[in-house]
Amino acid sequence: MIITMNKSINQMKHTGLVFCLLLCTLLSACKYDDLSVKKPNETFRLGGDFLKNNYDFSLFYTALQYSGLVDKLNEAGPYTIIAPNNKAFNEIGIQLPGDIYKLNRDSLKQAMAYHIIPRKLTLASFPVNGVDVRYETLAGISLYESIGSFFPGNAAAINQLYFSGSLVYRKDVVLANGTLQAVDKVMKQYPGKTVQSWLASRPNFSIYVSGLKKFGLWDELAGAGPFTIFAPDNQAFINVGMTQEIVDQLNPADYSGPRLFGAYIYYDKSYFMSDRVIFGIINAEGSYKSTPRDDDSSMNWFAGSTYGNLQLLSKITNKWYYMVTLTANDVALSDNLCNNGLVHKISGVLMKPENARKN
Template sequence: MKNRKPIRNLLLLIPALLMLLFSACKHDDLEIAKPNENFRLATDFVKNNYDLTLFSAAVEKSGMAETLRGKGPFTLLAPSNSAFNEIGITKASDFDKMNTDSLKAMVQRHVLDQQLTFNQVPVNGVDIRYHTLAGTDVYATLASYAPNNSAYPANNLYFNGSSVTRKDVSIANGIVHVLNKVMKVTPESTVQDWLAKRPQYSIFVSGLKKFGFWNKLSGTGPFTVFAPQNSVFEANGITEASVTTLDPAVYQGERLFGSYILNGKHFFISDFNVFYIINNEPTYSGQLENDSWYFIISSERNFYTAAVSYSAHLQTALSYPYDTYPAVTAIPALTDNLTDNGLVHDMQGLLLLPEQALKH
């Protein structure tokens, strides 16, 4: 009976001794690290990200996979799958229809040759240029806050008018920002070239030629053009044949066709929303060239998708009394077509009908 207590105490010590033994035998270099996306190179990151599978397919099919496994650093401006869906690309095989060089250039235009974090973009900076692997520039805009409302920053970041929906994802050789739209760039091309190559805008082009606005669109610019498609004109009873019969001596050309052109302006649709945030200007007003009327435009950002749409109309004056004409809108996926001398935005309506542009 006298020895039971020491034996019991010894039994109680055994678990503690075993824990010390196992602890002493632990080797950190034998532990298996948990998978972490931030350790992946750019190519491998997009390949393993469900929402970027189409961009990954573009990277592979364009021959850019090995480049993006390189040292970098890179900044990937990676369009989401839904961004590609908007322009009709729903599966990887859709890229097979594209010219390989064109596809490669498209991928390269979505990669900066430096690491650019959100905090490195100037606060309230508009159209800050950064260089891409394609040798082109991309325009970054960060709408942070109005000067009198710094307590509640919006922090809306855009590249070429495309909204950043996920920012500053660190990877082994750079940074990834996810975009809600594919950036549409046509290098070595003018606004005139862009319109001429797309037959769905032929009625609009005929009107620009008829009233003397066509030739200048090949010039230095910049120009911001809002272009209605043929279907829009036809829905209003206007055809290419009927446009050719319009007499410039009878109609106000600046209002009928010139109103679709902002001269000397380089505006992505997102810029109008940015102006609202940083300057508290809900609309942009531009006076028509050689005319007393005004082009009025405002834009709105969808809280859930970050898509930016616009509404525009003509107004006979800035201050009351004035007359306004019905507003027209756009499909966000068809806006922000960048060329060397400006931008083209698709417009889902007409600013003015011929009978409303008669000279009196």
Template sequence: MLKYIRACMWIALLPVMFTGCKHDELTVPDTRESYRHAGDFVKNNYDLQLFNAALEYTGLAAGLNGEGPFTLLVPNNNAFNELGITRVSDFQRLNKDSLKQAMQYHILNRRLPVNEIPSNGVDVRYLNLAGKEVYLTFASFDPKVPGSQVNSLFVNGSFAVKKNVVLANGILYVMDKVMKYTPGTVQQFLAAQPEYSVYVAALKQSRLWEQLSGAGPFTVFAPDNAALERQGITMENLTAYNPDKYITARLFGMYILSGKNLFLTDFQALSVIYGTPSLSATIANDNFRYLLKAIKNTYQVSPTEYWLSYSDPENPALGNQGTVYGNTSRKNDNLTDNGIVHYLPDLVIKPKAALKK
């Protein structure tokens, strides 16, 4: 969706920082106040300045002062900084049409206050201005603890750091991540990323590739070329890791979770709603099991941390093995039309553990 742009001179932002415009505090206004329209509110809040710059560059800003109604899921400046976008002029380097679609993805053409979002609803879908679906998960309370209110809202793996800001023509939420959507399939997404070229070749060699063009959904934790190379697997020697010698469903296929559409923040919501932040199941076409766990610290608004490990039912005393940890937020929660792709920094099951006996 967005190219990662390296940070440049901070001085470029100074003219914006010292404008004479009033900077609204991001608080829910009293019902007696006169609310601003969405476009004006975003423009006059410095913490939303990069989102406003993207709106102006793509020609979307003026329309947000129209009748609406709108619901804005606005990434704050820190969310753009995570992608390497640190100043207004950085947007000039991006493809305008692609950026426009990305910004439309953060806008719903309806008014959606918190009290209309289903309590404890997981991945409830709403259409956005781009005609695509966004996935809202609202962990509102713990059903096992009466009166325990949490009210954490997650959208496509992003966390709402501010909710239900009332506008003259809609509602605004401030999000801690830029949501990432790429048209096409998981297969097409992986094929288009050079850093996953060895994993793509491994899936093709193992006859695990074609499934990813199907209806899905699929959640894929994709090891990049560097992760595979750390375990001795490169494009040059990949043919040695073939189905004749290795259980490839274990070595390469364990990272494909079929029938699941999982954003990392879903686990935080499930922890609230059901009391567990983890998922365990048997690896497809193998007897090993995987365990996936993720935790989001909503108080510090830090990246979601995740762990993926495996266990061998024939050796239960060994417990969970091969745990790989990650928290690289900008590489995760890549939504496609048939699933989600996350980045994995290492192999969970090393080649030796996948050798056929």
């Protein structure tokens, strides 16, 4: 019995030895590279590859590809990519990749190059509570970075970061050749255009343009500025009965042009829509005032609602004429950066002819 047990034990030892030798043989056949842990930066993708493999940025990737910029973003860099998501493109009327192929390729390349900064920037790179800090882009012109910080200098600081009016909702995505900042709007810039030529080239602002011309407010918009214009589109005027025919019949001698059409202009100011948020954080400013020329009214831009609102106040009665509450669509189609200022689209009017009659 003892002899039998010893034989069993020896057989078990032999089997275990064979198993160990077999395991060692298998391990030695494996490549050590497969068993080693890669360094973190080896898993980061180049900018172009990252966008290609992220559905949220598929329209941005298509625009870059069509304009010939994807290969650039796979070079060494470094780059900071300001990446609008698909929703941002949807808001300006681009729903599908096919919509992009209908665009002028050269203009699209200029627009997309404006979203690429040829240097690596992270949240820590930006001045605390900085406003309109300029950074050169691949388009050859500067974009504007602004940041407002709650509790600056604190580890729990909350930062609102914007690029040319577009909110960064996902910050400091690490790439193999730089960083990516995800934004909720496509940044819009028009090199070589003034606010005047921008408005003139868009038929949906023709009623407003005709009013500016009729009351002698048009020519100066080609000047140095800067100007910030909250421009009502045609539908905004039509909704209150101010059709093109009605505006054509107005007699400038009978109405205050600066109140009726000039109240929408901030002279010597350049404001992105996001500035109301930034200034609200930095110095608790809640409104911005403009006084139409030679008139007894005051236009105020308030940060009170979700997107802000515009109100025109009579200095005589101290009552508001009309208020325009800015909508998500207004904000999406605003921040049109020109050489001498900014144009914002609004969907309401501040004044009707009956309230602008001269005494």
